[in-house]
Amino acid sequence: MANPGGKRRLKEAMAGYAFMSPVILILGCFLLLPILYAIFLSLHKVNLLGHVSYKFTGTANFERMIDDPRLWIALRNTAKYALIVVPCQTFLALVLAAILNMKLRFRNFFRVAYYLPTVTSSAVLVLIFMWIYNRNGLLNYLLEAVGLPTYNWLGDPTVALFGIMIMNIWSTAPLFMVIYLAALQDIPDSLYEAAEIDGANAWQKFWRITVPQLQPVTFYVLVMGIIGTFQLFDQSYIFSGGSGGPNNATLTMVLLIYQYAFKNMDMGYASALAFMLAVVIMLITLVQRLIFKEDKAN
Incomplete structure (x- = not known):
């Protein structure tokens, strides 16, 4: 039945x-x-x-990676970029969110103004910053106006990548600021009131209440920041004209994959590099997850 x-x-x-x-x-x-x-x-x-x-x-294709010098240059540049940009943009986003969460005059105006770089096209931002860094650009004009020597910001391998870093910190921090700002609204005021009664100052309230309460959001921001930095392509491509120069200073993993896939037409090796990059991002994310779980348990 x-x-x-x-x-x-x-x-x-x-x-x-x-x-x-x-x-x-x-x-x-x-x-x-x-x-x-x-x-x-x-x-x-x-x-x-x-x-x-x-x-x-x-x-x-995977064995070939060991003897590829440009791969190690790209990995070093990408890791250096992530190690500097992710902490800086996270810290700046948290500070901006904490300030804009206060009862300030014109608070809504500043929230909109700080968020504007995020909605601007990435290509447009790169072109603006290339004009600023140009030999005849705004930065050298200001340096010359105050009597300081000018500099070839785009042509020096030691500073070219830092120029991209500054642009990305300035343009991505507002996005994470909004995420932090939304999370700050959910922290009960009673926690701060109780801390005030116990004699806590502003720094103690921020460090002992705000930061721990934002830990899940911080984990999300760090993970998304690392994924975004390891996928850096368009800024590096436009800055260097697709070459990763000067002297491979702005060569990143995704730009290297693009060059092998669409310039050298070596699709097999490019796919192996993409697979390796995905594994690296997943491993870093797992390590972060374990660290945050351990901190939470403690």
Whole structure:
């Protein structure tokens, strides 16, 4: 005899999957299949010119990374960029959010004004900062006006990457500021009132109440910041004209992947690099998660 309960559960499951099918199809076509295809490409030598062909090479593309000097330069630049930009933008976002959470005059105006760089096109921001850093740009004009020597900011390998860092800190911190600002609204005023009764000053309230209460948000901001910095491409591409110069100073991992894929037409090796970058980002995220869990437990 058929089980009526089992039939009902089967119908409910089929109805649920029917409702989810559009999302499953979209994610499958535009997320899962590209990932699988990239893994497939990373194990092959691909010829895209003329007759498309695939030659299985196993782990040759991954072994090739060890002897690729430009890969290590790109990794060093990207790691250096992330180590400086992520803490700076996180700290600046937290400070701005704490200030704009106070009862200030024209508070809403400053919130909108600080957020404007985030909604500005990345390409436009790069062009503005290139004009500022140019030999005849605003920065050298101001230096010359006060009697200081001018500098070739875009042509010096020692400072070119720092120019991109400053631009990104200025343009991304407001986005995380809004996230922190929303989280600050949820901290109960009673915690601060109790701390005041106990004699806590402003710094103690910030360090002992605000920062711990914002820990989940800080974890999110750090993870998104690291993912964003490791995916740096457009700013570096426009600054260097796609070369990663001067002298590979602005060469990043994603720009290197682009060069191998679309300039050298070495799609197999580029896919292997992309897969390696994804693994690095996942490992860093897992380490952050473990650190934050340990801090929470303590």
